[in-house]
Every structure is written in structure tokens, then in C-alpha cells.
Amino acid sequence: MLKRKLLFAAAAAAVLLSWTGCAGESGNGYVYYLNFKPEADEAWQEIAEEYTKLTGVEVDVVTAASGSYADTLSSQMNKNHAPTLFVCGGVQALDNWHDYCLDLRDSPLTEHLEEDAPCLYGEDGSLCAVGYCYEAYGLIVNKSLLEKSGHSLEEIHDFASLKAAAEDIHSRSAELGFDAFTSAGLDSSSSWRFSGHLAALPLFYEFRENAATTQPAEISGSFLDLYKNVWDMYINNSSVAGGELSAATGGMAEEEFGSGRAVFFQNGSWEYTALTAEDKFAMSPDELTMIPIYCGAEGEDNAGLCCGTENYWAVNSRAEQRNIDATMDFLEWVVTSESGKKMMADSFGVTPFKDHLPSENVFLNDAERMKSEGKYNIDWSFSFTPNTESWRAGVVSALMEYSEGSGSWENVSTAFVDGWKYQYKLEHRILD
Template sequence: MKLKKFPLAAGVLSASLLFTAACSSDSSSGDNASGGAKGDQVVVDIFQGKVEIADQLKALTDQYTKENPNVTFNIETVGGGADGADGAAALKAKFASGNEPDIFSNGGYQEAVTWKDKLEDLSGEPWIKDAFDNTLDPMTIDGKVYGQPMNLEGYGFAYNKELFKKAGIKEVPQTLDELEAAAKKLKAAGITPFSIGYGEWWVLGNHGLNIPFSAQEDPDAFIKSLNEGTGKISGNQQFKEYVKLLDLTIKYGNKNSLTTDYNTQVTNFATGEAAIIQQGNWIQPMLDKINPNLDLGVMPMPLGDGGSVKGKISVDVPSSWVVHNGAPEADKEAAKDFLNWMVTSEEGKRALVEEFKYVPAFKTIEADAKDIGPLGAEILKYSEEGKTMPWQFMKFPDGVKEEFGASLQEYVGGQVTEEELFKSFESTWDKLKK
């Protein structure tokens, strides 16, 4: 399966989320695009939060240094979250201390607006014209592009096909009732149905809550209503259905979910201790290190009988690389040259799909299913079939996701009721909205 012209506009991201990026560039790119980093010795500081690509990124920067001996890299990886969520506070602390990185990541939309004053305008970079439609939108503000999309990511419930077969599950669950029936079969076969890691707030506050937000009749209008104080989460049927789904995972999941972190959650799934995990294709490199022969699939996270999100998984641009506009000019030029080299050179393109296991955000990067792994292939399949929904959590006011996650952890721990949970969501939004 080749990924050459990934039909984003047709299927990956909904029209309600995306707008056509206004910027393009006539600059050419190619395998020998590197050149802006020549000259005096430069150290490029990179700050990133994706622990699962730490080794791969180090190897890629080492390769760039071989081709550009005057440029070396200092990489700092902070965070246990798949989208770098846990590194957000650490990044803010670095800027507050005056120890700003030259390259870091940004989630786009609201986060792009928050950090705009620190971001270099990348609208004139050669790779702009190679990006798939809509992938630049998260980092486009007033017609200017401030970030390079890392990749495309999707998530739902990843599942172990071998364990499903062992439990006699022949059809992939599409509704909550079907999911519970499958969980009962797994449990009867001596298999823990869910590997849950609710010690990580982002599993709940980002990825979990995205499902009921996406299931609204008009997600953008619903978010707008919360910002205007006219919308309500309390009593909203989609949120009530999400809590039922959450309850199901707790009932049939591993014990001590609130003390289970990301690494442990993924390890439990990789070793076959559990059959289902709420994660996405970003865990593929970690799975390959532990058990490279897993036969995997991805299924939706159902709300009741499915409703408007039945059969769909969440796919979007998870993060973009950005350059600090206050960095020394030599550092900025080297940083921008590295980013261009990463997505235009043969070595960079190969590493992104074969080592990072990324579903590319650029039409000039080809990817075989064998390269991006079974999870990436599943994300690609759902995307090509138009069975996707965008990441609404990227539009939440700054700080809301973290507090939503903390409130959900309280619910999982039995400290608050469903009604109290929804009230806390509303008070959090009212407190933090602009």
C-alpha cells in the first residue's frame, strides 16, 4: 500500500475543522536541499515531548550532522504523553528561565495562538508546497504558516487480533453493547480486556473527551456556545454516553488504573496482558521494541449505538515543529534547514516512515504499510474510507484539557459523581475561556 496522494480533503479531517492554508511557496525542494546551515559551528537546541521517538530523532539529527559537520544538536525530551502533553509545563518553564529551545513542538489552533509571539514565520519554506491539503491549518494564523506538520496520527481502541480470535470474537465491535459483549468473552477466556492508563490526564482530557465533542451535531458551534456561555455539558447525551464507555473500560480493565502510566499501559498491551488499548499509531515503535510481531487492528470508541461517530476514529495533525523567532540568526537558519532536510532528503523521508513509523503529512513522502506498521496502516485505511473525525480538543481554551483530565481522574477514583463531573467541566470552561 503506497501513500502518495493522501486524500485529506476528502476524508482525514472534516470541513468543519479545516480551512485552506493561504500560504504557498515557489521555492524548490529536493534531496540536496540542505545548505542554509553552512558556516560557523552551531548548536541547535530541540525540545520535544514524544518519548517514543527520542532514539529515532537522535539518530536522524546525527545523520544531518554527518552531512553538515558544523551543526550539532542538543535534544531534550520531556513528557510521558503521546502528544507531548506532559512537556507543556516544562517548555513554559524553559522560556521563563531564558533557556529557550531553537526548535520545539506546538499542537496548533489555540496553542498556536498562545505561542504566536515566540514563533518564526515559516511561510516561505520550500516544504510548504509539498504539504497535504489542510495539514498546515493548525499552524496558520492570518495567512502565515508558523509550523511544519510532523505527521498524521489517529487513535481509537487498538486491539490484539490474536487475542480476539482466542476469545471467539468474530466481528469488530461498533456499539457499546457489542464492545461489552466482546469484553465478556475476553474475560471468560482469561484475558484482561482493556489496558487502561488513567494516571495520564491526557488519555482522558484530550483523547477521551474528543469523542463526545466530535459527536455533537456541529462541534464548532457547540464549542462556540460554551465560549459564549449558552451551551451546556450537563445533560448532554453524548457526554453521558462517554461516561458509560469510561465506566466499561474501568469495569473490564486492569486494576489500579489511576497509578498506571503511559509506558506501563503500552507495555501491558504489547506483552499480551490485555487485548485492547486506547491509544494510536504513535505507540507502534514502542510495540515493535517489545513484541514486533503483533497482529493489530483499530476500532472506534463507541458512544451508545454509535450515532454520528459510529465506525469512525479520530485522525488529525497531532503537532507541528516550530522555530523560536528569538533564537540567534545562525541557530534559526540551521533549525529551518534541518526541518527542510528532514522532509525532502532521501534519508529524512526514509527515517520518518521506517524508523518513526509516521503516516506522512507530505505528498512527496511515500509510505508502505510494512514501514508505518499495522496501526499506521489502519489509520490510513480509515482515512481513505472517510471514516474519521478531527481532534476538537485542540480548540479548547488554554488549560482546559489539563483540568478536564484531572476532573475525570477524580471521577475514575470515585471522588465525584457524573453530575458533579459535568458541572466541573462547565466551571472550568467558564474560568479559562478568553
């Protein structure tokens, strides 16, 4: 309720701001941050207030409603008092906004970045945006249930061992009272987990083999067998049958896992709060962990989690110089001051800044641990997907037909590979 009120207040502030210009603009410059994450709005408001008290510089934080960031950014950027700081969501967003991204190469912020921090670069080598948090996804495991089923984390180290454990649990699900996987829902609230996140696996291995570092015009789908391995495992070892997946939602899967009805749940580090919150599922952090999505790739014993981000800070190059300066000062303070670092750790977990505080998020810590053990990271290769929403929708349609039994895997493969080629042409306006 409080969150809703705050979001309402933030939206009202956005409207007010657009009417009044920026009431707080002073000689010291002014910071206007268009925040991407509604769940972090409260923390941003508090830190902004503290910074204003400390320095006298006005900081307005406006949060776009969930799912409407691109639209809100477009309308806010069209105004005279546009955001001085905004979030660039990846290569696609960079294509739209690179003209507005200040080159951050020589900014003081970069001095605080870790060497392997995720960054977005322009074609001319300019540093357009810097990642401010990591996210990781994989298979979230309920350790207690796994033990109860007579299996252990130690025995799961590749696709074959994962599948064997899952099949055993599924075959005894009536007796155990829980199943192996949560439902692989293909409703839009859930399908992104498979058309986006899971699809990154075959893409990652293909790009790694071809040493691709930019968006390819075509893909071969040479690793699509891995995708099929995992998908078949999901739909054959959960309580929801393939024919019912079109209506199965993300909330259903979360509920199944949170209430102890499934051992494995493909999702990301952002789920940590919901799973452990007292007023939601109140799971103990000790019973949670995240393992890689084993898919049958060669050498995957050494695979880590899928770690990356879609959260990059970009400074509006068209803002007034004093506002740009104020924004840079504010960002530097956020990543170096004690209050700023605490807020970043509490809200975003592990961040790519040298001085970051440890995070409570078990999943992000798992990702860090695997990285330190020398396991390879599975990159977020889905960020190269052309015309993302449409390409994903094509894959989901084919997956639905395949799962329900009316379509073949061939159709999934066609939607994946031929769909890529078509959507690439569309995105780049290559009109036949």
C-alpha cells in the same frame, strides 16, 4: 540504558551550549533544534551529524527530558542563543509562543506539505507551525485473543456490537484466561487516556454539531452520554474494579495487554514500538490492529480513528536571518532527502509530507486505510480544553468518585461542563 546515556548526553549538551553560546556557529548559519520526543533523540542526532558532514552547517539537537518541554523551551528561549527550531504542542502552546513563530506561508517547506497537513495558524492568518507527524488513537485490539474468544473484528462496527462482545468476553474471563478491557487506571500515568483522549469524543460530536472551530467559552455536554457509555463499558468489563482505579497505572494496563490478559486497550499509535519490541512485549504486528472507540454516536459505523498531532515545527522568528535560512534548508532536506525521509518514517511513522515513505506502524496504517475508505476522522478536540491540566484533574476526581461508587455521574457532568466554563474564564483572565 543506551537511551538514558543519550538523554544524559543531550542534557549535558544543553548545559554546555548555554555556557558556550553556540560553538558551531559559522558563516553558513547554525541550526539549534529543541526536540520534543526523547525516543527520537538518537535518530535526530544521527541525521544532524549526517547533514553537517554533507553541508558543513552545524546542527545541534537538544532533547528536553520527558514531560519538561515547556519549561526547557522557556529557559532556552530566554538565552542569547535560543533554539532556531522548536516544537509547538498545539493551540495552547501557540498562545504562549506565537510572537516567536516565523510565518511559514511562503517558505519552501510548505511546498512539500500535503493539502490536509495539520497546521497552526495565527489570528492574522500567518502559518505559525506545521505538523510533522500524525498520531492516531483508538482501541488497540489483540486479534488472536479476539478470535480465541469466538468473536471477530467484522462483527464489531458500532457501540452495541463492541459492548456485546466485551460483555461476553468478560463473563467468560475465568474460563478464557483473559478479560475484555485493560484496567482503566486513573493514576496520573493513565488518566490522560480518559480525561484527554476519551473526552475528545463527546467534545468532537458537540463541536461538529455546533460547527465550532475555535475554543468555545462554554460547552453544553450534550454528548456526555457517549462518554458515560464507554466509561461504564471499560470499568464493568475489565479485571480491575472501579474502587481500585485510583491507584491503577498506565504501566499496569500496558502490561495487561502486552502479556495477553486483555483484548482491548485504549491507547495510541505511539504504543506500537513498546508492544512489538523484542525486549518488551514482542507481540507480532499481525495480531495487532486499532479500531475506533465506538461510543453510541449516530452514524458511527462510518467513524475512523482519532487522528491528529501535538507535534508542530515552529521556526524562531527572532533568530538571526542566516540561522533562520539554515534552519529552513535543514527542514527541507529532512523531508525530501532519502536519509531524512527514512528517519522520519522510522521515528514518526506516517508524516504529512508529500514524499513520505511508508510506515511499519500498523496503527498509523490502519488510520490511513480508514481515511482512504472515506471514514470520518475524530479530531483531537481536547486540544481546545481550557487550562488543560486543571480541567482534566477535575474530571478525573469526579470519575474516581463515580467509579468507586461514592459520587454520581452528575458530578462528572458538572466537572466537565461547569469546569470548562470556569477554566475558560481562568485561562482568559476573566476575573469576576
